[in-house]
Amino acid sequence: METTIATAPTAIVPGIPADTATGTVTLVTGDQVTLVRDEAGTPSVTFQPAAGRDGMPFLQRTEHGQVTVTPFDAQRLVDTGVLDRALFDITTLLRTPTPAGELPLIVTYGTEAAAATAAPRLRAGGAEVKRDLPSVHAKAVEVPTAGAAAFWKSVNPTAPRQAASLAGGIARVSLDGVAQPHDVDSARQVRAPQAWRRGLTGAGATVAVLDTGYDPTHPDLAGRVIGEKDFTGSPTATKDDVGHGTHVATIIAGAGRSSGIAPDAKLLIGRVCKPSGCPNSAIIAGMEWAAAAGAKVVNLSLGGGATDGTDEMSQAVNTLTAKYGTLFVISAGNNGRDESVTAPGAADAALTVGAVTDDDQLAGFSSRGPRVGDHAVKPEITAPGYAIVAGRAAGTTIGYPIDDQYIQANGTSMAAPHVTGAAAILAAAHPDWAADRLKSALVGAAEPQADATVYGQGSGRLDVNRATRQQVYAVQPTLALGPFTVGDAPASGTIKYRNNGRDEVKLKLDLVATDLAGRAAPEGTFTLSATHVTVPAGGAAQVTITAKATGPYGARVTATDGDIVVQTAVSGYANPVTQPITVSTTDRDGVTNGRTYGFPVFMTNLDTGITYSGLTFGRPLSGELPAGRYGVYAWIPSQSPDREPWYPSYTLAATEVSLDTTREVVLDARAGEPVRVTLNGVETGTYTGSALGIAGTGTAFAASAPEAYVVPAKVPGLTYTSVQYLRDVLRSTTCGPGSRRVCNVAVANQSGPVSSHPVITDADLATVTADFGSTGTGGTGDRVDFAVAPGSSAPPAEAINKDEIALPGRLTSYFYSAGGVRWSSALYQTTPKFLQVQNQSVRTIANGGTLHEDWYSSVLGPVVGSASVRSGNVLSFSVPLVSDSSPGHYASSTWIGGTGETVLYRDGRLVTGSLRPDSAAFQVRPDKGQYRLISRTAVPGAIRSTQVAAEWTFESRYVAASTTLPLLAVRFDPQLDGLGQLPAGQTVSLPVRVDGTVSTARVRELSVEVSFDDGATWQRVPVADGFATVRHPESVGGFVSLRASAEDVHGNAVTETIIRAYRLA
Incomplete structure (x- = not known):
């Protein structure tokens, strides 16, 4: 895994999530995973097994936007720590640039001797040893992604069955990740000049x-x-x-x-x-x-x-x-x-x-x-x-x-x-x-x-002057008390002060304790054995601090004597009172805890949202959990290991328990009902996925397998989603044999798993016809649809449908949903180059209805919404700069290779800037100021909207609650052809409107200019009744650039420039 240079992050906003990583990665198993996201950053994946691994089940875990996808035969090794979870952390892999076609790994051995003799075995598996790491008994290697499946087989010869260890004395395989570098008169701020x-x-x-x-x-x-x-x-x-x-x-x-x-x-x-x-x-x-x-x-x-x-x-x-x-x-x-x-x-x-x-x-x-x-x-x-x-x-x-x-x-x-x-x-x-x-x-x-x-x-902000003058210090700069268990004897530790000076010091001790949010801790959470301590010259003295914490609390002990000030930061953490729990799983063959393979059992505290997990491989899962209500659930495998292909079916079983009354849980797959769809009288089993989302936590789990079952259960707080995609279903006029049309079916329930067997006809299917433009080069693309469950962040186990289309082109798809499922979509260009071109916000598609969508058929420019906010003293900005004008569509220029900057000025003075277009977060002063925010991008190789810039002016001051910034956007919505063109030599009326986070009825000024020489010269054009009148030159193949300015009655203003907004044909 690589470590990251620490530059400050951008804001988390709908439209452009802080983590916008999308794309395809190759896992160490050789399987490929493609990740897409909706406008809130909710992820969905498609899983493509490596050759010879068709039907490989996998488990998807989503926590706060971080996605892991673990194939069945790697799961046990991940759970036991033999495989680094980062190897299957799709979010991390996508933002970890690696050598083209290579997967960098760190292979650690149990002994120095095993590491010394490992190189030939690694080379035999297709790995190239790049560096020895003797301090950790490891070797850094690179595995060609094209040969990852062969490497996996060499270190895990039992694949696709699960194994308890790896071959050749390997103790652990980790991602050789990419750490990122973490990115005034600061010397004066830390009082360095006094030391100088x-x-x-x-x-x-x-x-x-x-x-x-x-x-x-x-x-x-x-x-x-x-x-x-x-x-x-x-x-x-x-x-x-x-x-x-x-x-x-x-x-x-x-x-x-x-x-x-x-x-x-x-x-x-x-x-x-x-x-x-x-x-x-x-x-x-x-x-x-x-x-x-x-x-x-x-x-x-x-x-x-x-x-x-x-x-x-x-x-x-x-x-x-x-x-x-x-x-x-x-x-x-x-x-x-x-x-x-x-x-x-x-x-x-x-x-x-x-x-x-x-x-x-x-x-x-x-x-x-x-x-x-x-x-x-x-x-x-x-x-x-x-x-x-x-x-x-x-x-x-x-x-x-x-x-x-x-x-x-x-x-x-x-x-x-x-x-x-x-x-x-x-x-x-x-x-x-x-x-x-x-x-x-x-x-x-x-x-x-x-x-x-x-x-x-920690203890506070660096003070160079004090650190170089002060002769008294605490031997242990920080102290950790715990973790211990509530009800146990209090935890104690010693703060030892040493005095290197010539005179004794009499330290007065003060203690301040808070929780993680900065609220005062209950009286007595921390206590000191003394409030004063004398430290002799050249000697030491100590004081005892005791913690009776009931959760994560922190204390700061300040010791003072005149100019001497010594800080000590103390942590105190008590594990909550726990209760024993034992979980057993019974598969569809009636075997209880008899398998030595499978996915973990998950136990989610329904009050805190914290999820625990463990294994029932050959024995019950036994342990202790904090008292409370839990949703206990698992995808239970059922299939004899001697059957081929050796991939089990899965049964999702869940139940709610209270550890105050229930200590033993049995999840029984035999009560499972098949996940099926009956369409026009024909019952079919399809490639299915199922997901459980934990309400209000940003956590979700999902699994996918060719055959699935579910045990109906009522578990409030767990939102269940079942997704299926149907193709070539007999006797369907829409999804019949040989048809490229796809029927997408999703069922959700906010109170736990339900029977997933909708009985529907063609009349129940919503018909969605979409016309797709292109980036201007033609090619092919993928339209991806995924279901979004109500009241939950739960994604489906896979993107429910990924359909290849010609660009430009048209696609008709069919949808059925139950239980409040809504849908989101994305358009990807796959050739000549993979690009995430445009996203569609989550929306409802009514069963039996019809819907028409236009993708990429208008001018690409900025779109504003509620994502740009001020909260406290932080301005968070998010404006996708290359979005088409269809409602709910948005796109970041960075998705298509754009570079640029975002710069903030206050009262005419530079605050700071970021070399990222579309989004940024700025810490600002609390008093009222006049702000000027500039975001600009250039997209190398683009045919249209090659450069986009926007400049906003507005006033802002401290607000306690998150408040939307008053940003405007001018949108142009002409109906371009599939290559982004309008006729040359004609006078056209371009539809133009002002969107924003303020009422558009209060816009008092709107002007539009055009350029036919990529912005070298501009001319103003008439604007009336929502249209700008533009006379196109006769020359075919040229481009029209647009510049617009708008201002509202409160003085909020915007100026936008779009170079090569469209081409003339």
């Missing part, structure tokens, strides 16, 4: 920067770099062709306009990141090199997924810190959610850094703790990470360019090097200090913000 004035500039310290390399010609880095090495195989070696590494390096030790925090420190540059991301194996190798080369501090402004700190990268941090005493300073990540701190920042030994704005508010994008699993404090400290101006590598464009030498960027990537620079200053002043001492000094001296919790900020 005392002669503390980092002189004598060596710092390693593991990133995208550096620009050796940048004047701010002249004379700073004393060693370099590339771990990526980049053609430019350590020369930075991304820009992230140069930016980070100059924050640490740069000179010039944005002087680094430690301007006299020396740098080792390790390139571990490519333009596509940072392979985990490269990161580990870079860390090994940097520590061995003598770096006192190593900066890692990057991160992968949130972990509990047991992943390979985090373990490498712990191992290398213990061996060399090196301090690893690592960005927390830019997910902006609780429990989202990423690896390798999840490591115990790491000094993990969150981000604050220029007024010391916790940045909305900054990943928060507690750490996954044990609820420990992460991050431990924060630093400036918003609108940071630092060095720009020549020819690069990350962040927002200020000039040729500098860029402005946001992210915890920018926060971490501030702390690294401070650590360098301390290391230079105290050459004998190891990592733990440096970490204690920095964390203890931090300045906390009153409205941020310890799980968001």
Whole structure:
């Protein structure tokens, strides 16, 4: 898996989800999965088994938009930790750029001896060994995606049956993922100049920067770099062709306009990141090199997924810190959610850094703790990470360019090097200090913000001056109490203070405790054994802190004596009271817990939405769960393993239990009813999927198999969806033999599984006729439809229908739905190049009705809606810039290869910018301001709407509740032909309207201009009664560009420019 450069994320909005990843990936099993999303980001998948694996069942799991798809024969190995879940995390795989046609893996062995002899066996399976990773007994390999099925068979010879282990002594196979680099006068904000004035500039310290390399010609880095090495195989070696590494390096030790925090420190540059991301194996190798080369501090402004700190990268941090005493300073990540701190920042030994704005508010994008699993404090400290101006590598464009030498960027990537620079200053002043001492000094001296919790900020914002002056520190910079169980004896720990000064200090101790949301903890949740403690000169003293927490609470202990201020962040977590539960499964043959294969049993707490899972392979599932009501459900396999093809049918069985009264659960597949459709009197079984969504949680599970059954049950809080697609069904006039027409059937129930056997006729089917334009090149495409259950985020097990069409062309499809199912659709161009061209919002398709749709037949431009909002001090912007004018249609230019920028100004001054069109999030000041928001995109290779730009002006001030921004959009809706053309030499009336989040009746001004030379010159045209009158020139093959301006009575305004809006034929 690769780790990601941490730049700040975009807003989560309907129309353009924050995670817009769509496309097709090849799994380690050789199977292929295609992911599509609706306008709210709800995903759906299609699953294409590898050759020889037809009918392979799979399990789909969706949690908060993150999708995993696990084939049947990999499931057990995933559940037991032998296979990395990220290998089947479709969302991660799609946003993990990898070498063309290659799947990068880390293969870990149980012993060093097994790893040493593994290369021949790996090569025999088609893998190429790229790097040895001795610190974790592993090898980094690449497997050709075309040969993934053969590799899978070599490491799992029992496939397609399930296995308990892999062959050849392999202990684990992980995705060699791509961590991403995590992306004012910030030095003054962290009080570095005071340290400089005392002669503390980092002189004598060596710092390693593991990133995208550096620009050796940048004047701010002249004379700073004393060693370099590339771990990526980049053609430019350590020369930075991304820009992230140069930016980070100059924050640490740069000179010039944005002087680094430690301007006299020396740098080792390790390139571990490519333009596509940072392979985990490269990161580990870079860390090994940097520590061995003598770096006192190593900066890692990057991160992968949130972990509990047991992943390979985090373990490498712990191992290398213990061996060399090196301090690893690592960005927390830019997910902006609780429990989202990423690896390798999840490591115990790491000094993990969150981000604050220029007024010391916790940045909305900054990943928060507690750490996954044990609820420990992460991050431990924060630093400036918003609108940071630092060095720009020549020819690069990350962040927002200020000039040729500098860029402005946001992210915890920018926060971490501030702390690294401070650590360098301390290391230079105290050459004998190891990592733990440096970490204690920095964390203890931090300045906390009153409205941020310890799980968001750790001990607070970096204070370089205090860290370099203060002689008193807490030996353990953070403390974890728990997890323990409610009702057990309280958990206690010791805060030990050490005084390196010449005089004793008398520390006054204050304690503030809150929950994750910042609400005050109940009285007595944390207690101190003393409120004052005396620490002798050159000595130590300690105090005991006790936690009686009933959930995730955090405490900040502040010790003061005059100018001395020492912070300690403490976590306290108590597991809730639990009750025993035993779950057994009985298959359709009457065998109870007799199978050694299958999918897990899921247990969802219907009050909290938390889902637990376990296995019933050959034995009951026994364990303890927090008391409460649960939906217990499983897809139970039924088929003898000696039958071929060896793929079981599945029965979905579910029940509701209360652990206060029920401790033993039996899910019995024998009560299952077949999932069927009777169409025109003919009963048919089809390739089916079934899904369960947990109301209000963003979590859903789905499975698909050629034969399916369901046990009807009432389980409030679980929304059941059954989906089927029918083709060549006998005696159907619509879906008959040889017909390319497809009937889509979906049934939902908001209270658990129901019998899924609709009896329908042709008269019950809705007829949807769709006309499709093209991007202007012709070719072929896919129309994808998927069912959306009511009141749930549950996706179907697969996109219910994917039908190939000619572009331009027409397709007629048929739909039947029950239980409140609605439908969403997407159009993909498949040739000459795969592109997600346009999406359709969720809508109701009435049974028995008719509907006509136009796709891609109008001018492509911006569409606005309720997705652009202000909430508190955050402006979240989302305007798909290349949407056609049909109601409910939307498209991001990034889907079709567009690049661009979004820039925000306040009262004429630049706030910040992002090199992404369509969407962004900006943290702004609370008082009223006049804002100017610009978003522009260019789409290389496009035939029409090759460049689109929009500029909005509006006023905004702090609002507590989320409030829609008053944005306008001018839409042009001429009926273009299938190639996006109108006749040359004619006068045409272009339909034009103003859409927006304000009443269009209050628009007071609308003007339209046209250009026939790609925007070099413009001429105004008449606009009246909703039409703009345009006289086309005679020349065929030219293009018409459009520019429009509109303003409402409140002064909200927009100017749009669409270059090559349509072609003349």
